[in-house]
Amino acid sequence: xxxxxxxxxxxxxxxxxxxxxxxxxxxxxxxxxxxxxxxxxxxxxxxxxxxxxxxxxxxxxxxxxxxxxxxxxxxxxxxxxxxxxxxxxxxxxxxxxxxxxxxxxxxxxxxxxxxxxxxxxxxxxxxxxxxxxxxxxxxxxxxxxxxxxxxxxxxxxxxxxxxxxxxxxxxxxxxxxxxxxxxxxxxxxxxxxxxxxxxxxxxxxxxxxxxxxxxxxxxxxxxxxxxxxxxxxxxxxxxxxxxxxxxxxxxxxxxxxxxxxxxxxxxxxxxxxxxxxxxxxxxxxxxxxxxxxxxxxxxxxxxxxxxxxxxxxxxxxxxxxxxxxxxxxxxxxxxxxxxxxxxxxxxxxxxxxxxxxxxxxxxxxxxxxxxxxxxxxxxxxxxxxxxxxxxxxxxxxxxxxxxxxxxxxxxxxxxxxxxxxxxxxxxxxxxxxxxxxxxxxxxxxxxxxxxxxxxxxxxxxxxxxxxxxxxxxxxxxxxxxxxxxxxxxxxxxxxxxxxxxxxxxxxxxxxxxxxxxxxxxxxxxxxxxxxxxxxxxxxxxxxxxxxxxxxxxxxxxxxxxxxxxxxxxxxxxxxxxxxxxxxxxxxxxxxxxxxxxxxxxxxxxxxxxxxxxxxxxxxxxxxxxxxxxxxxxxxxxxxxxxxxxxxxxxxxxxxxxxxxxxxxxxxxxxxxxxxxxxxxxxxxxxxxxxxxxxxxxxxxxxxxxxxxxxxxxxxxxxxxxxxxxxxxxxxxxxxxxxxxxxxxxxxxxxxxxxxxxxxxxxxxxxxxxxxxxxxxxxxxxxxxxx
Amino acid sequence: xxxxxxxxxxxxxxxxxxxxxxxxxxxxxxxxxxxxxxxxxxxxxxxxxxxxxxxxxxxxxxxxxxxxxxxxxxxxxxxxxxxxxxxxxxxxxxxxxxxxxxxxxxxxxxxxxxxxxxxxxxxxxxxxxxxxxxxxxxxxxxxxxxxxxxxxxxxxxxxxxxxxx
Numbered sequence: 015x016x017x018x019x020x021x022x023x024x025x026x027x028x029x030x031x032x033x034x035x036x037x038x039x040x041x042x043x044x045x046x047x048x049x050x051x052x053x054x055x056x057x058x059x060x061x062x063x064x065x066x067x068x069x070x071x072x073x074x075x076x077x078x079x080x081x082x083x084x085x086x087x088x089x090x091x092x093x094x095x096x097x098x099x100x101x102x103x104x105x106x107x108x109x110x111x112x113x114x115x116x117x118x119x120x121x122x123x124x125x126x127x128x129x130x131x132x133x134x135x136x137x138x139x140x141x142x143x144x145x146x147x148x149x150x151x152x153x154x155x156x157x158x159x160x161x162x163x164x165x166x167x168x169x170x171x172x173x174x175x176x177x178x179x180x181x182x183x184x185x186x187x188x189x190x191x192x193x194x195x196x197x198x199x200x201x202x203x204x205x206x207x208x209x210x211x212x213x214x215x216x217x218x219x220x221x222x223x224x225x226x227x228x229x230x231x232x233x234x235x236x237x238x239x240x241x242x243x244x245x246x247x248x249x250x251x252x253x254x255x256x257x258x259x260x261x262x263x264x265x266x267x268x269x270x271x272x273x274x275x276x277x278x279x280x281x282x283x284x285x286x287x288x289x290x291x292x293x294x295x296x297x298x299x300x301x302x303x304x305x306x307x308x309x310x311x312x313x314x315x316x317x318x319x320x321x322x323x324x325x326x327x328x329x330x331x332x333x334x335x336x337x338x339x340x341x342x343x344x345x346x347x348x349x350x351x352x353x354x355x356x357x358x359x360x361x362x363x364x365x366x367x368x369x370x371x372x373x374x375x376x377x378x379x380x381x382x383x384x385x386x387x388x389x390x391x392x393x394x395x396x397x398x399x400x401x402x403x404x405x406x407x408x409x410x411x412x413x414x415x416x417x418x419x420x421x422x423x424x425x426x427x428x429x430x431x432x433x434x435x436x437x438x439x440x441x442x443x444x445x446x447x448x449x450x451x452x453x454x455x456x457x458x459x460x461x462x463x464x465x466x467x468x469x470x471x472x473x474x475x476x477x478x479x480x481x482x483x484x485x486x487x488x489x490x491x492x493x494x495x496x497x498x499x500x501x502x503x504x505x506x507x508x509x510x511x512x513x514x515x516x517x518x519x520x521x522x523x524x525x526x527x528x529x530x531x532x533x534x535x536x537x538x539x540x541x542x543x544x545x546x547x548x549x550x551x552x553x554x555x556x557x558x559x560x561x562x563x564x565x566x567x568x569x570x571x572x573x574x575x576x577x578x579x580x581x582x583x584x585x586x587x588x589x590x591x592x593x594x595x596x597x598x599x600x601x602x603x604x605x606x607x608x609x610x611x612x613x614x615x616x617x618x619x620x621x622x623x624x625x626x627x628x629x630x631x632x633x634x635x636x637x638x639x640x641x642x643x644x645x646x647x648x649x650x651x652x653x654x655x656x657x658x659x660x661x662x663x664x665x666x667x668x669x670x671x672x673x674x675x676x677x678x679x680x681x682x683x684x685x686x687x688x689x690x691x692x693x694x695x696x697x698x699x700x701x702x703x704x705x706x707x708x709x710x711x712x713x714x715x716x717x718x719x720x721x722x723x724x725x726x727x728x729x730x731x732x733x734x735x736x737x738x739x740x741x742x743x744x745x746x747x748x749x750x751x752x753x754x755x756x757x758x759x760x761x762x763x764x765x766x767x768x769x770x771x772x773x774x775x776x777x778x779x780x781x782x783x784x785x786x787x788x789x790x791x792x793x794x795x796x797x798x799x800x
Numbered sequence: 801x802x803x804x805x806x807x808x809x810x811x812x813x814x815x816x817x818x819x820x821x822x823x824x825x826x827x828x829x830x831x832x833x834x835x836x837x838x839x840x841x842x843x844x845x846x847x848x849x850x851x852x853x854x855x856x857x858x859x860x861x862x863x864x865x866x867x868x869x870x871x872x873x874x875x876x877x878x879x880x881x882x883x884x885x886x887x888x889x890x891x892x893x894x895x896x897x898x899x900x901x902x903x904x905x906x907x908x909x910x911x912x913x914x915x916x917x918x919x920x921x922x923x924x925x926x927x928x929x930x931x932x933x934x935x936x937x938x939x940x941x942x943x944x945x946x947x948x949x950x951x952x953x954x955x956x957x958x959x960x961x962x963x964x965x
Contacts, residue, residue, distance in 0.1 A: 150954050191839060191950065200950060202838065272903045294957050298907035352905070366905070 020064040020414040042072035066359035073327035086429035125169035126589025137173040140243035142594040151207025156215040156297040164323035166246035170253035173246030185235035218299035223473035224498030233610035236599030255320040261373040263397040271352035274365025308389040324369040341402035358409040435568035443662040488631030493710020509624035513539030519651035521611040529576030530668035536617040538694040544627030545619035554591035559608020583670035630693035631710025643740035654734035673739035695740040717766035718777040819850040844937040852930035895963040899930040
């Protein structure tokens with residue numbers, strides 16, 4: 015058979031060595047076993063594949079789309095104990111075991127959906143866009159947020175995006191330029207590009223950005239991390255979607271170009287020093303905004319049966335996924351192009367942005383096309399879902415791809431991997447501070463703790479008018495909030511709280527406890543805004559290094575085990591998740607540098623009444639300050655030790671059996687108005703929480719740190735330990751008996767009082783040990799210039 | 801000195817350069833000046849930034865281009881424009897022009913193109929957007945290249961042309 019438009023690729027006569035060469039040369043990112051499986055399939059049908067088929071298989075089977083590592087059989091060894099484990103099953107087991115009726119659509123759609131009230135659900139998804147952002151920070155990060163917004167638009171029959179969240183990890187901005195290898199952008203450059211890329215896309219879409227975090231560490235020099243998340247609301251009767259036999263395939267939105275080809279497979283390999291141009295995508299938020307508006311009105315009119323977004327893998331992945339159980343015929347020459355000259359496989363795999371694929375019944379087709387037309391959004395029929403069980407793609411009169419859906423989606427050989435985890439011994443260690451005041455100020459000025467106002471202010475957090483508790487609060491909006499509270503509907507007081515937890519520094523000591531701490535931090539943040547600990551769902555986003563290395567994979571398994579155990583203990587279900595593996599950089603001399611193991615837990619909580627929430631700023635002179643929870647000698651990975659370059663110490667351990675009941679009481683306390691302000695204790699320790707509350711309230715306080723309930727009576731532990739399960743709260747004197755009744759038998763300690771004088775007076779057993787003025791605290795905390 | 805030849809060469813084109821008017825603070829220029837100093841290049845006196853629109857079309861003439869610039873592209877209060885076909889060198893300034901490579905999506909150019917057609921000034925057009933940087937200071941060409949690749953552009957998606965003053 016002579017092909018006019020596609021190219022036949024020889025594999026039938028290839029031996030193992032040549033198969034691997036082929037995979038590497040064409041950026042397919044497939045291993046030998048997978049290449050052999052492809053060869054076996056094509057020998058069974060007696061022909062060679064076309065370029066389009068091979069690319070299509072590579073995209074569908076890529077780590078990015080298929081999550082081979084998470085679905086693999088892993089032989090895991092931890093301290094001589096061996097077991098077999100499947101990571102995805104572990105995560106899903108949590109949700110299955112908890113079995114909440116308010117979790118509506120979990121792990122099957124583009125985003126997780128939970129119930130908000132009888133009429134509506136909330137969809138939440140967090141994505142990563144690391145590789146593209148490392149290459150072209152502005153375009154890469156912009157399309158990251160664009161992509162996750164489309165995930166929400168493609169959840170159910172389409173949810174309306176109402177909030178974005180962003181979490182970034184960069185190398186330190188002061189890193190010397192000359193030490194970076196050629197082709198790697200400087201962290202400052204990446205930082206500026208990413209911040210403005212996400213800002214421009216989110217702001218132009220008219221979606222507020224309400225929550226996030228930024229972490230600076232030199233582990234992220236070569237591979238920055240960009241997490242983008244979106245929350246959407248959806249009517250409950252629009253969640254079910256189904257493609258029917260005979261539905262038309264309609265492509266809507268942007269045009270197709272050569273951008274982003276090989277994105278999915280590319281993100282499954284390491285960054286090297288030479289990269290093709292075509293992997294970069296540039297976003298166009300104006301088109302996406304138009305698509306969003308017209309799509310939601312088409313949804314309400316019931317004009318389509320199913321929808322998905324064109325993300326990684328482009329049309330091949332979107333249509334392949336939708337027609338998985340039916341089959342599809344596609345005519346590529348009908349796809350609107352940005353410019354001529356694209357090969358069929360390029361059209362089929364291009365990751366051009368702002369495109370969605372709909373399945374439309376014949377009777378609605380005309381109406382739908384004219385609706386999109388009236389809003390100046392292109393909508394074109396490019397094929398049909400037909401019950402053939404095959405993915406058949408034409409270009410003009412030629413079949414360029416004809417694959418069995420069964421093979422495409424279920425033919426992937428299961429990977430068998432090995433992971434080893436060797437626990438690093440945690441040494442109990444205590445570093446004595448030589449100058450407390452200096453250490454406190456040093457922590458406050460650390461980029462990971464200090465105010466990010468300069469960045470956050472660039473993001474619109476008000477647009478839409480739904481933001482109740484904003485990122486900035488208190489006096490002159492100086493204080494920072496633990497999470498964001500939204501009021502999605504104008505006619506009801508129901509609310510959504512969103513917060514996140516991330517701390518890669520614990521992961522370097524033990525990823526198991528990092529998972530626990532991140533989950534708890536996320537829940538703590540939500541609860542301290544007034545959230546109900548029994549109505550929280552979480553998302554996991556794993557960013558790991560080179561997982562073909564047994565040790566790296568071992569640490570990933572260890573982290574997943576932590577996620578499972580602690581999620582079950584805190585009774586929070588996972589509703590969606592994503593992994594981005596192979597975040598490593600390969601130097602020309604073969605040296606491999608992996609990123610620090612990073613887990614982001616994002617949480618969403620539902621509350622009945624947004625009037626019963628609280629914020630972190632101190633409210634009134636004379637009110638008493640309490641610490642809930644006990645402090646332990648857990649300074650491992652803490653900001654204090656990092657400032658002094660100490661690698662030892664014990665990493666914080668979550669104690670759900672104590673913390674969960676405490677959080678339930680705290681929720682009641684906030685709801686009934688006993689507690690006037692509440693801030694969780696995490697990065698930097700108790701002292702940072704107190705300083706931030708002072709900044710927010712523009713008030714001073716007297717605190718006797720020896721009153722803090724602590725494992726050991728040492729000032730460094732009390733001030734800087736990052737133990738879990740602690741909150742700083744403010745209680746008015748007249749409510750003190752009610753408060754004490756509520757928290758009877760709990761580990762609480764009264765530590766001080768709010769005063770008029772704008773100073774932090776630190777005492778130890780009645781003796782004054784330091785005094786810092788609020789001005790100094792505020793100026794130091796704000797000292798970082800980006 | 802010219803380092804590379806522009807990618808599109810058509811006779812029917814004009815370039816509109818849009819820059820900040822007199823006494824208007826050039827915030828982008830200041831930002832770039834700051835970044836250049838962070839690179840360790842301290843010999844820098846001033847940086848100015850303009851936006852470029854390279855407009856190509858069959859029925860194009862100077863009058864229409866002026867309409868496009870005045871009616872569609874500039875902010876009459878704070879911005880001014882220049883029209884030319886060939887970049888002129890300037891005595892004391894290094895000039896760097898940056899354009900997106902072919903095949904890279906240019907959303908601003910695309911929106912400008914649509915607007916030009918919708919306002920019926922031209923029947924059809926190709927619009928490419930770019931940036932023009934004016935840099936003053938005692939700098940070597942090597943330093944200019946370093947500034948380009950580390951601050952002004954991403955060689956992965958952009959082409960640039962340097963004109964020495």
